[in-house]
Amino acid sequence: MNASNAFGDYFALFGLPRRFAVDPTVLESAYLDVQAKIHPDRFSHMPENERRVAMQWASHANEGYRVLRRAVPRARYLLHLAGIDPQIESNTAMPADFLMRQMLLREAVEEAQDDADVEALDGLLRELRRDARAMEQQLAGDFDEHGDLIAATARVRQLMFLERLQEDIGSALETLEN
Amino acid sequence: MALLQIAEPGQSAAPHEHRLAVGIDLGTTHSLVATVRHSLPECLPGEQCGILLPSIVRYLPDGSVAVGKEAAEHQATDSQNTIVSVKRFMGRGLDDLEAGARKQYDFVDAEGMVRINTRAGVKSPVEVSAEILKVLRQRAESRLGGELVGAVITVPAYFDDAQRQATKDAARLAGLNVLRLLNEPTAAAIAYGLDNETEGIYAVFDLGGGTFDFSVLKLSRGVFEVLATSGDAALGGDDFDQALATWLRAQGAADELSPEDARAVLVECRRVKEVLSRKDAEVASVALTNGSTLSAEVTRAQFEALTAKLVAKTLTPVRKALRDANLSVEDVHGVVLVGGATRMPQIREAVAQHFGDEPLTDIDPDKVVAIGAAIQANVLAGNRREEDDWLLLDVIPLSLGIETMGGLVEKIVTRNSTIPTAKAQEFTTYKDGQTAMAIHVVQGERELVRDCRSLGRFELRGIPPMAAGAARIRVTFQVDADGLLSVAARELSSGVEASIVVKPSYGLSDDEVAGMLRAGFEHADEDMRLRALREQQVEAQRMVESVQSALDVDGDLLDAPERAEIEAALAALSGLIAGNDGRAIKSALEGINKLTETFAARRMDKTIRAALAGQKLSDLKV
Structure with a gap:
């Protein structure tokens, strides 16, 4: 997972507390606000080098929205931020x-x-x-x-x-x- | 040019200057160009003909090329040199074409994409499409009285990477600067949504001449968010003509026809199909070259029975897109019909029945895509109107994956991911001292590589030699807002940037496109060269000024050696401007562009962080 990198973590990007419970309307509205500010189309008058940076930010925001929107990726992301590997492939022990x-x-x-x-x-x-x-x-x-x-x-x-x-x-x- | 004055997001750097930009609907059966003038979108007509340019290209014996109506008139008599529906061959190999279609022209199975042998030589579908785009570009430039800044070209949403790349290559070949490849149903949604100030979930049912798209969008707060898209890149109005033609030929026991007669039958069937949208019966009649006449009356009921399977075929992608978006038919507020083929009553009935509601048809289904593209082009060119505070978020239609052991596909980017998107994957070496590695990228939903479309083979070279399994190569798959893929790789433990050699499985190589472009420029005269020089001087002057002002404002983003290097390059460029060596200016410009890449990226990053911080994002880690 493309977790913490130069762009910062997804909760911070959307101005949300680092919690599992996420209000989907708040998340959506934060996501749309972020995209409205950083989407490469907003910088279409600028040269390619600059637009590429905007594209990378927009990609990061899209991935962040995808991860936070649904329960499993969001939970795995929280575990990842806490430094825990859920060992999905190897650990199959279940009640x-x-x-x-x-x-x-x-x-x-x-x-x-x-x-x-x-x-x-x-x-x-x-x-x-x-x-x-x-x-x-x-x-x-x-x-x-x-x-x-x-x-x-x-x-x-x-x-x-x-x-x-x-x-x-x-x-x-x-x-x-x- | 690497550096320009940075304006507020969403605003043009030069607000007073209207920059000429167009939207082009490059269709299977016809194409058209639209623009926004005086704040209103309009389709531009040709000199003598109307707005719709038939997408037909004829290579004439005298070496000239005819496009549109003029070419259409000869499609039956000169069928081998008159190319119709070329869109169906874009980014396609001979194996991809149906058996019937393979006999249509003298195809050459070139590596990558099919080529067509004409009297003007072997032509790639990209070159044929470029002829259509050239005519539309000339039409726009003469109507608007100036050179175009750029164009938004529409593509079927279901086009894969190879087909998109081919379309972009065709535009480049026609001398167009591509502002964006825009999905056709999304373009229609823009035209429709802005016109009606709609909010909610809408679907676009787009049955064109050769392709079918179905997209589900959410319209809210000025954002057009595509939730899911699906389709069939080989289903369209053409297939309805074919079905009728097969029937007509069976009536007259005319299964063996010359290519000319076969084409004449198709042309007639298309006419009859169109008449049957208004009338209950029509006589189809074709005079064959052997003097006989192939003739039969067709009722609408008969035609509907012949094409029922095709109509049913459109509903499979409809169900798939709704399932992908996690929605049911009741969630959809309205269905917009796009494409000439949706004029057929049986299509309208099928849509109405499936959604339990009459579809929306208030914008001409032939024009709506070009109009949406023109509105997008206007914004991207920097002429944002007051009502243009909207944003488009589209998706990738087909999953991207890589080949793993045993010919299996591992998905990297799943279909309906919002673009732009980037995914990173780590690989390692399996041999001691291994310095290269191959990655095969495919597109499609199936599990086996052989059932997906091969996009390209990427060879990573320059991996530092290490023990097997010690190298960690991070490969990033970036899909841009056009839906096009690029790949970058880096070895993590050493930080070495692995070089990538791309061998596209489909499409033209960059060298081929460059070669075709050069061929076009060979005829350029002295005037052109002088104009180019003056443009270069202006650009160089602008570059010097903008880099200088960037240094004044953001010089702290550079360390001393970086700054010294840029300043030296600036001084060298300033010295060249007064001279008349266009080539030297050009190469100095390119040099500065490369040199200031990192500086530009750092400044942009600063701008974006500032934009984000203006919001409640005070805790953003910088």
Whole structure:
């Protein structure tokens, strides 16, 4: 991740406190304000060298908005700023009840996919989104109230698990539609 | 020129001077040019013809080139030298073309992009497109009475890097300074949104002659934010003509036709298609070269049945874009129709049915893209009007990735990322003392390299020799506001800048474009050379003044040796201005430009930080 570099961190760029809980309207409005000031189109009368600097700033702001807008990248970014590597690839330990539920969900997805059951897939997607939202609430507690980065790291890994399953349902739906 | 007076963001450095800029819609079937004059956008007509210039180029026996109506008249009789729908071949190899299209011309499968063998020699689609752009440029310069500062050229949103690069090359070849490649549906949204002061989520359904785009945008507080875009770069009105032509030929058992007759059938089918948008039935009739006539009556119902599959094909990208934007049809406040092919009633019905609402058509679908491009060009050229306090945030339509082990693709930039965007990736060496490394960049959504479009192979050289795995090479993929990719690399432990050799898989090399440009300049006369010299003198004078004032204001951004070097170069350039050695002035200018690159970047960085600090960003780390 392109985290702290010469441009400064994303929370500072958008004038936001370094917290997990982010008001999406405040973030969006800060992002648009920043872009309105630094976008290369605002400097279109200037020579290429200058415009390139504006382009780099605008790229940085776009990446910052992408990272802060959604829960998983935002949580990973907070961990990164705290110097914690969530070891997404290597550490796959999960609580047993979480894993059990995921296995059941995955089976249900495969079954719905085999039956070409779009409605069932849509239902599963809604269920997963609900799970994810609940987990995001808990993440806000881990980060902002308890400052428990160990708990947050474990939860981010679980949330990523949920996201992957949502993506799989998305591509299954796409295949069925075409 | 590296340094100019820095103005407030969004304001022109020279507010009183109106700079001539145009928007060009380079379409599959026709092209047009528009500009903003007296604060109002307008399309510019040609000498005798109207606003729409047919995108047809004919290479004549006497060596001249005809573009537009004049060329169109010969498309059936001189089909091998009269190129239609050249946009379909931009950035495309022979393998990309459908079997039917491959027989249309005498194609040469050159490396990268197809070439067409004509009586004027082998032509690249870039050169053919440049002929169309040249006519539009001349049209604009004669109507506006002056040289253009630059142009915004529109491209289908779904164009990949190769197609975008080809379009930019064509514009350069036509002598145009490209201010921006603008996505067609986004251009339409600008024209539409500014006209109606709209807010909310809007979609643009753009079915042109050869391409289909669907974009979802959010309009709020003067920002046009593209949320997602999708499309089909090989689906358009042309395909409806083809479907009808196939049917017509089956009626007359005329499956083996000469290229001339085949073209005549297509021309007639296009006419019938257009008539069927107004009438319920029409007779298609073509006099063939063998003296016989191919003729049949077509009803609208028949035509709709023949093309139902094509209409259905447009809805797949519609669903995909909405899914990518995480929206459903109810979230969309309105759908704007763009492109001549959306005049077909079956398209309007399909859109109305899918969105449960009548689509918006209040701006002429043929003109709306050029008008949006003209408004953007006006702003980028520095003529911001009072109502132009808006900003455009567009996206990249297709993911960019690199080849990894086993021919798999690892995505670096995902589709629908807001541009400009930059992503860095770290690589390491796998052999002791390895000093070079190859990176293959591809574009597309599929998992296998062979299913994606190869954009280029980048070879990193000059990596300092180290033990295997010790080098850390950071490769940055930068996508600019035109949606074009550039790649830079640096070895992190030593700080060595690795050099990059790009071998584009598609498109023309820089050398080829330079060669074509040189060929054009060979005919330049003495007057031109004198004018060029005077321009260079003016530019040199401006450079000296602006660098000097930059040194006065921001000299503290330089250390003493840096400053001394710049001052010496300035003195040398000042000495050359009075003389008449254009080439020496030019090379001194280029030298100063290079020398002040870092200074310019530091000043700009300071400007941006100041702009940001003007906001609530007092805690910004500098």
